[in-house]
Amino acid sequence: MTRERVRHDLVELLKDAREDWDHSVTVTDNTGIFNELGFESIDAVGLSSALEGHFEQALPFPEFMSKAKEQNLKDITVGQLLDFLMQNLESSAERKVA
């Protein structure tokens, strides 16, 4: 799956995850999901389930989140989410959602 295709699907799932999505927002790879898109951590967990359902495989999202917190990141950008997906969609095709 191409990065562009995954990016398209990711943005659609981001929109679905927020009931009050602001359609005037332009999402770029630098857009922060917490501070710009208004996500809370629980929304990110919900997004991870949506991603797993959409791509039909388990993703190491708890590890991704805890690493971001350990690194004291101020936000998680769409680009970072995309990198995470490209890395794991390629490497864990055999893993299935529990």
Added chain:
Amino acid sequence: MPKVLVNGIQVHYQKRGANGPDVVLIHGITSNLAMWYNGLLNGFVSEFHITAYDLRGHGLTDITPTGYTSENLAADLRALLDVLGLDKVIIVGHSFGGTVGLHFALDNPERVRGLVMMDSGVACLRYLRIIQDWWGWEGRPSDMKEKGLSLDKFLTLDSQQDVTEVIRHGLSVPRRAGFKKGQTGLTPRQQKLLDETRLGYEFRDVAGLTEERLKTVKTPVMALYGETSPYSKMAAHLAKIMPNTCHEVIEATGHFYAIHKPTMAVEKILPFLRDPEGFVRQRKSESEAVEVLAGELREK
């Protein structure tokens, strides 16, 4: 996202980890299951099959006007375990989540192999809590004062059964860490929870969890509390009156060590999860030996 119908509401849950023993994680009031995504969950997944869920009214689980006593939430837990087919579990609960776990263990001893109470308060033992030690107060006098809340006023509000306004004040101050550092901690969901439900009143209800009843807990319990927790005295008392309970301390941290010190928490909790009964037995025999030694030294 995974949800199941439990006692008439949709409950959000997440499952992770190995084909090991089942462990259920329960967050505290106004929190949600995302609190475990800070390294705690990762610390357990290689050996245990983890189920974390959002309590009624919290996270992505439905909100109802009532149903927030430890008894109500323990009934939700039983129904959730039934629906998910989890027969016997170890429960790890933070703050009020541990109280829910304790209530569940009393109501359903056959379903619980062990319980970790992570800095949990129990309503019937409130007389043992020292609110002045509350880290949130200790570290936040200026934040609170800005919002017109002096310590005296705080203590007055806190002494009432309905602590909705205390919770609202606590959440309204700027967050000290995380992705939204500096922003108010009061999210629209939490606002709704405080405005439209009796949570702030009901979670303080003894709800049948009396001191006499606590003495009958058979489940192995690890009472794991922060060194500077306002519940330290309560933890020591729980270990004294509950027959199968050991009191463990996490040094140099307070009520929210689960959030701020996940690695230390995992290190303390893992040996208990591997053998709850053996762990408590060993710790109790160690502390008895220390007491005997101390007695002998006193006599000399």
